[in-house]
Amino acid sequence: MILVTGGLGFIGSHTSRALLDMGERCVIGGRRPERSPVLFAAGDQAVAERMDCTDLDDLLDIGRRHHITGIVHLAAAGMGADSPMDELWANTRALFNVLRAAQEWDVARVVLASTIGVYGGADVNGAYREDVPLPIASAHLIPAHKKSAEILADAVSGSTGLDVVSVRIGAIWGPLGRPASPFFGAPQLVHAAVGGHAVLGPLYAEDAIDMFYVRDCGRAIALLQTAAALSHRTYNVGSGRTTTNREVVEALGRAVPGWVPGLAEGRRPGAALAAHLDVDRLRGDTGFEPEYDLGRAAGDYVRWLQAGNPR
Template sequence: MTWLVTGGAGYIGAHVVRSLLDAGLRAVVLDDLSTGHKSFVPRGAPFVQASILDGARIVDTIDEHEVTGVIHVAGFKYAGVSVQRPLHTYEQNVTGTAILLAAMSDRKVDRIVFSSSAAVYGTPDVDTVTEDTAKNPQSPYGESKLIGEWLLRDQAVAEGLRHTSLRYFNVVGSGDESISDTSPHNLFPLVFDALVAGRTPRINGNDYPTPDGTNVRDYIHVADLAVSHVAAARRLDAGEPLEPAYNLGSGDGVSVGEIMATVAQVTGIDFVPEIGPRRPGDPARIVAAGDLAARDLDWKMRHSLTEMVSSAWAARRAYGR
């Protein structure tokens, strides 16, 4: 019984692989290294360098490693870039998922956990997002993740696939100094990049209707998120029911201003962020309830904001960027 982790050489996937191994489960990684790093894959997990667009390699990997379930983390995650590159985004996230599902169907692998995103909700006009909040993706990226969820749902109807989709909110921190978020678009790497380069980090708008005027978002620690993947995998192995989708959110937001203050405190670099204009379409607050995931997936916030920032900073310095 082995779990195939697509995208297991990436920031989140590498944490998921570690959690699987820590829980005594077997894992094999399939990753094309387009944004991932082979060094992120722990020794205990065999590594296959291949794309999810290559169905034959997926089938071979399933056979060779006796794969019984898949945690599908691989994907193109840059929502902003997806607007310029819709076809690429759809190819990676929709065609790739369809090819993966076809390979699973071919080899009778009948369980999957899918990395979905808060982007399926777009810019929700509610105080707290629940799984039932209207889906209104506003980028090809968000659309492609929603279609990914539908592909799983439809394979469940057609072939009895057992599945769940985990909708991540803002994933930060590090559970292991050897794994760093190297994304050029996420807030933490952007702020750290600015500080290391001697620039002052910038806040996009401080006139929102929030306590300190800056955007409020739902930040979750990557190691907490990884634990819930293991819980989902175990439930699938045990034949226990799962919801089609879970929000991995804290129910409690943190403002960008609070994050900047915590970064200053953790790094010891004293700075006052520059205030830029609002970014068009950026909602004041997006916060999600994680109640369903807490009930079924051992989901809870085990890390404070300070731990999120300090672990991310330590991993970044260890990574040497």
């Protein structure tokens, strides 16, 4: 069985669904397993388990009750902690516990969630490639932790032979996501369109990022977990192109006719030119191709919210 930590969360739910659709059996770990996994009803193909990755004994107990053959580590530990130090310590402890458990269980592969944010400040021309040198400094706590996690994962792979793969995930949007993001405008735009109200604060028409629909993201991660062999330790997981707020609004206009968001013209003052994730490695090693272009994704998300789902 494949253990998905954070498997009832945003990306975790879609990754679990994709693995189940591929015929895999999953242990879906989370802090609140009593929550109904709204995206899957798989019978005995999936088991939801309460787990805390910061507690090694709790984590190892999962392996005593289930035969774990692979791990997708998506859980974010320490969210809402009182201090940045507490959050960093919780996530680092969870990382080491997952790697220790993987070694004890002799799993085939561990996939670790990283982020497009690790490229912040990198010297690139249009596309982020996995081999571009990364700046040591980070402007945010999340990419700071993810950079260190990638280094530690690579060291573990080299010294123990454990197959550990880091996935640098783009700006993800779609069902179960937060209604607003500090990093890109699409979630707020979708919720505003469905709710029929204006966006809060200025969103600029030409601000852009590599947006990736969460259903495609889950499938890409599932393919990386289940591939017979991989050629690299790091993979970008994204759309392979930048998408502007203007393009999002145009797609939403087709899904919700008559809605007018009132974007500010141009780009946010001082904003750097956007780059996209180069996904050649992902395509080459897994054959992945996205199933959701912007129009299909916007329509799918609008229908999801219109059906009464809050996020």
